[in-house]
Amino acid sequence: MNPARCRIVAVGKVRRGWIQDGIDLYLKRLPGFSITELRDSSAAKEAEAIRSAIRSDETLIVLMEQGDVLASIPFAKRLNHYGNERLVFVIGGADGLTEEIKAQAHWQLSLSPMTFPHELARLMLVEQLFRAQSILQGSPYHRA
Structure with a gap:
C-alpha cells in the first residue's frame, strides 16, 4: 500500500479537537496521504459532490455498515492486492451514501458492525490504513 496513492473523501467537518489531533497524528505517519472534506447537505447534493471529487483513475471504496468486515491483517492483504492503483475511500454524511454511489x-x-459518528469513522480508517502499512512493512506497530 502506497499512502501517496490513497486518500479519503469525507462528508462533513471534524468538529472535535481530540479527533482531529488523532487524525493529524496518523497523517504525519502517512506521507502523501490526504483527506478531502465535502460540505454536508442533502443526500443528492452530497452524492454530486462525491462524484465530482472522485478522479477517473481512482478505485472507489465506500464505507458503509453493510460492507465487508475484516480484521486488520486481512484488510492489509486486501489493500496490498490493489498494488499501485489509486484508492479513494469515501465516508458519507449522517444519512450515509446514496444507492448510486454504493x-x-x-x-x-x-469498519465495524457498530455505527460510529463520521468523525470517529475517519479517525478509525486513518489508523487502520497506517496499521495496514505497518503490517505490510513488517513494522512492530501491529502486535497480533
Missing part, C-alpha cells in the same frame, strides 16, 4: 464502488467496507 453501486459504483469497487469495494464496500465496514
Whole structure:
C-alpha cells in the first residue's frame, strides 16, 4: 500500500479537537496521504459532490455498515492486492451514501458492525490504513 496513492473523501467537518489531533497524528505517519472534506447537505447534493471529487483513475471504496468486515491483517492483504492503483475511500454524511454511489464502488467496507459518528469513522480508517502499512512493512506497530 502506497499512502501517496490513497486518500479519503469525507462528508462533513471534524468538529472535535481530540479527533482531529488523532487524525493529524496518523497523517504525519502517512506521507502523501490526504483527506478531502465535502460540505454536508442533502443526500443528492452530497452524492454530486462525491462524484465530482472522485478522479477517473481512482478505485472507489465506500464505507458503509453493510460492507465487508475484516480484521486488520486481512484488510492489509486486501489493500496490498490493489498494488499501485489509486484508492479513494469515501465516508458519507449522517444519512450515509446514496444507492448510486454504493453501486459504483469497487469495494464496500465496514469498519465495524457498530455505527460510529463520521468523525470517529475517519479517525478509525486513518489508523487502520497506517496499521495496514505497518503490517505490510513488517513494522512492530501491529502486535497480533
